[in-house]
Amino acid sequence: MPLLSAGQLMQYGEKQALEAVFRKTQSPAIGAVYMALSTSATSGVLSSTALTMADASINEYLTSTGYARQSYGPALATSASPSVIYNTASLTWGPFTSAPGTCNWGICCDAASGTSANCIAAFLLASSRTPAIGDSLQAAAGTGSAGIGFLCQV
């Protein structure tokens, strides 16, 4: 299983979180969020100011490879400081019907498809992955420990 580094909130997620806790706006309604895969290089490409999946820095896998975003399915954030949130089940993409390229990032967003989805957080994969035709790509369930699953902290 690939190890995944701690996630970083992107601009949309940072603003949503700050405005909610400082009582400036209501939090978004409860709903599903999704994990996308990105081929952006590990440094110098992906922008934390990317607001939506349409941003040129995102470079998401194409659905024409059989790829689709997977439901992230996090548990509630932990009652600890720093508080963390992570996926509670394995995430598996594919099977791929054509080679999708090398992914370096997971990007959490708020829609199952479409470029209008808002970018919430980015997770750098500890090891890049290049699935082949017929393959599926698995990521481990989180445990709350850094380096396992898609774990995000503020």
Add this chain to the structure above:
Amino acid sequence: MTEEPQAPAVEPGDEFMHDNPAGTGYGHAAKGEELSAEMHALDLKNGAVVQYMEDDDAGWRLVAWVDDLGINRITAIEPDYFASNFTRV
């Protein structure tokens, strides 16, 4: 003049079964040969029931299903493949 009967519209939540005439999984069919045991276990098998979610921007059909390991999955299906290899449950 007779009109061709139209297939009923596909709505989110509609269920379909993967019904590949060759009896292979989606990944197996794409690769054209047997998958490794690990990848076979994760394949969208023939006979699997999927739930249609939505079409993506490119017209590929997103379907939700549960793999043999019990993991919830979403996979994009090429529209012509979907029309030919998935039957309404």
